Amino acid sequence: MSAAIKVGVIGLGTVGQGVVRLLKNNADEIARRVGRPLVVTHASVRDAGKARDCDLSGITTLADAMQLAREADVDLLVETVGGISPARELILAALARGKSVVTANKALIAEDGNRVFAAARASGASVAFEAAVAGGIPVIKAVREGLAGNRVERLAGIINGTCNYILTQMQENGTAFDDALRDAQRLGYAEADPTFDIEGMDSAHKLAILASIAFGTPLDYGSVAVEGITRVTPQDIQIAQVFGYRIKLLGIAKRSGKGSEQGIELRVHPTLVPDNTLLAKVDGVLNSVVVRGDAVGEVGFYGRGAGGDATASAVVADLIDLARGLGADARHAVPALAFQPDAVRALPIVPSAEVASAFYLRLKVADEPGVLSKLTAILASHDISVEAILQREPRGHEDANVALITSVIPQHRFDHAVNEMRALPFVREDAARFRVEKFD
């Protein structure tokens, strides 16, 4: 057995501790895979006094993360600080001296990955980021390498465990959104400030990364159309169930159009998903990604999308890949974003108004004669078919609710129709509009 490969871990939070634990617990098996041991020799910690759930014996701890990135005698670095800055500067410092880096930092990769990867290429080092999407599920490797023979037609994923936990609670117990969120916070599934998760930005970061490796397009987080789950109600979840659907927060990337008209859709939104699909059945904090390739058809992946150990699983897999590549000619490596950097080509982003799907609509209406006939007349005038409709008798003094699912239409046509409906005197509110995806 040759000399150990020395690993520095920047940040000893949940993920950093998980990495230290995993490299110690499975040291023998990992050495049998790589041919050399992988040993954490350095770690940076902000608060040295804090109790940690890992054994730090044999590890030199530094208070200064930048010192670790710039100077420590290590072969590989793991960045688990998160956020854009100073994580970016730490990674760039490590790359500048030719050290390859593993990161779980989806925000940084999605928002400034193009710069990070260019810096890596300039120094002959690598940046690996399997842990940035869907935690322990090796979906980056699957899409980038395992499905590399395919032209990917679309992918869709439940890529935020917090939102999926909240929606599952709402589905199973009829809990209101706010209560389900508090429950998630109490269990540590949601942050004190949950905005990033529940407003869909975290999913959008992950989707931007997946889309880039699937389609060979540049990272383009800013083009993702994002809608979070704060407007989903138990009532809509329950009506969706009657229609044979479940409501999930999905990230969807899809090719659209043909030939020179070709573009891609990039969107994160609550989605009605048929209840007999795998995505509909993925509950709680689990993540799942389904990819459709022209040769392979539909391939699905599921597992834990977060948590120290699951994320550490992805970080250590990346470390093992990088350890094998130490000293190798970088030209033989898999490109970070699946395609050769000079072969990455932007495709037009389809504006949301043009993106076609079926739609779910729930209107609050006064309980009076002629309501349905006027609503359906408007839909017909926009050439929109009604695929499913539900109106139940209102209880007590409630308004009546009319819920329906349309045929597949571009959003602008749906919006025009809904705007006309809103102008009707008996329509109190358009209470919910969500996309429906059948994945057929």
Add this chain to the structure above:
Amino acid sequence: MSAAIKVGVIGLGTVGQGVVRLLKNNADEIARRVGRPLVVTHASVRDAGKARDCDLSGITTLADAMQLAREADVDLLVETVGGISPARELILAALARGKSVVTANKALIAEDGNRVFAAARASGASVAFEAAVAGGIPVIKAVREGLAGNRVERLAGIINGTCNYILTQMQENGTAFDDALRDAQRLGYAEADPTFDIEGMDSAHKLAILASIAFGTPLDYGSVAVEGITRVTPQDIQIAQVFGYRIKLLGIAKRSGKGSEQGIELRVHPTLVPDNTLLAKVDGVLNSVVVRGDAVGEVGFYGRGAGGDATASAVVADLIDLARGLGADARHAVPALAFQPDAVRALPIVPSAEVASAFYLRLKVADEPGVLSKLTAILASHDISVEAILQREPRGHEDANVALITSVIPQHRFDHAVNEMRALPFVREDAARFRVEKFD
């Protein structure tokens, strides 16, 4: 763009044609990934006059497969002949002259892979075989690389689409086994001689490969305990459903015992699976593999396990990996069986009699008083609990059926109890014995 990478395809059956099609259809994207085009320049065909569903223009066809393997001016070879011989000799001939090979040949890898990989190492070439297990699902890569940080505790898979199709038909339509098999043959899902699929050998080949890369053990097809699906009846499927289970043919590899007592279970058999698990929901010709790692927890994969295009997807992914590695130092490559060859270590195989699980038992019994009391007394005397039991009133002159599910016990204890039951005068037949796996 540099010079094209030349690929030779040995055998132009369903998979070979799929590979030719895919490399042509997606030529531009594949070149953008690799940095060089991948072009099929040679193919061997037994019957040159046969119509094929792919464009052979620009491809030199040879009648002699061995000539292609030994002499053709190619960079990489694809073997799609199948079976042990002459596939093995063709691959060894290609490796002998330093050409790396992609194969979908599970029988060869499972039964003689150790020799094939040794030949590859001796010549500095590689053998890639993603397509050998679960068709288009990149499960080899996932287990070997994506989950490499984990100590794998167990894996279980539906890895034969023919059997899953037959069992699904039996489940959904109450079809008898023979009729479902004929149906599968008519649709091309089963061979004219279906023995290999329905008797479980095909699943055993795939399981042996998965187990080796998961545990770092040598390939050991001969040690897989195999039972096919021919004894599964619609009646057992229906009773299992009442108990909350579905019957699936699973390949299961599992660590068992602790410390020096450690061994592995390798088994293929019809299994009662709780109906709320992913495996229970994978129907028709689809495949699915679920892996449990110590860090990642449960990770699942599903997709098409067979068919020309899905299998070609895996073959081309391997070709892309090998194309990237052309000219690279082989010491940096991922070992074929995940672990360094000198670090592969055999673990004792747990004999079937010692393998513990819950069991499903159905007995045909005469309809007379005291039956249940005598049966349950025998179970109690062997310290076996009854977790579920069903007896329905017999119709007409039928024997009565008693079906039950036991607690988790080693098979020898179950067998002893069943043997005692068989000796009872009112027991006509032990009509079905299957293992139950709860995956908790």
